[in-house]
Amino acid sequence: TATLLTGGGLWFFYLAVRTVFNEGLAFWALAAVTATNSLLGTGLLFHQTNLLGEIGYSNAQAAAMFLPQAGGAVIGGLTFGWLADRAARPMLPTVVALLLASTLLLGGMSVTFPTVLLYSVVLGMTMGSGAAVQSSLLPALFGVGHIGSISGTFALSSVLASALGA
Numbered sequence: 001t002a003t004l005l006t007g008g009g010l011w012f013f014y015l016a017v018r019t020v021f022n023e024g025l026a027f028w029a030l031a032a033v034t035a036t037n038s039l040l041g042t043g044l045l046f047h048q049t050n051l052l053g054e055i056g057y058s059n060a061q062a063a064a065m066f067l068p069q070a071g072g073a074v075i076g077g078l079t080f081g082w083l084a085d086r087a088a089r090p091m092l093p094t095v096v097a098l099l100l101a102s103t104l105l106l107g108g109m110s111v112t113f114p115t116v117l118l119y120s121v122v123l124g125m126t127m128g129s130g131a132a133v134q135s136s137l138l139p140a141l142f143g144v145g146h147i148g149s150i151s152g153t154f155a156l157s158s159v160l161a162s163a164l165g166a
Helices: 007-046 048-053 059-064 066-084 089-109 113-142 147-165
Strands: none
Touching (some): 007 089, 007 113, 048 059, 089 113, 113 147
């Protein structure tokens, strides 16, 4: 223990503890955002015709809102992928969570066509951005040495959350 508390030993111990804690916290924070995105996004997508039917949309009109969602997913994925390659990386899970919150707010308040259209695009952006953030942050945070098992754990939590959302 004496060597641990002197100069280099204490420093390496500090780095090891800090790395384990930060990576563990980063893992659970990113897993929570990913699972919540899957849970709520799947629920909104699977029940879209019922939700929009409540405000007067036919099944065909509600199904047509999948097209703006697809466009939003492309925009969200490309934008957040680009941001993940830049300095904004640490803030991206928070931004995805805020985007999901705005989706839920829009979903509960939308009654006119422009607001339903905006809701659909933002829902797509939320789903696309969540996928981009997860796939780009995992190797950045944890390296590629065990990326298969880490990605598999994320996939498991995402599928379980999607099943709960359905």
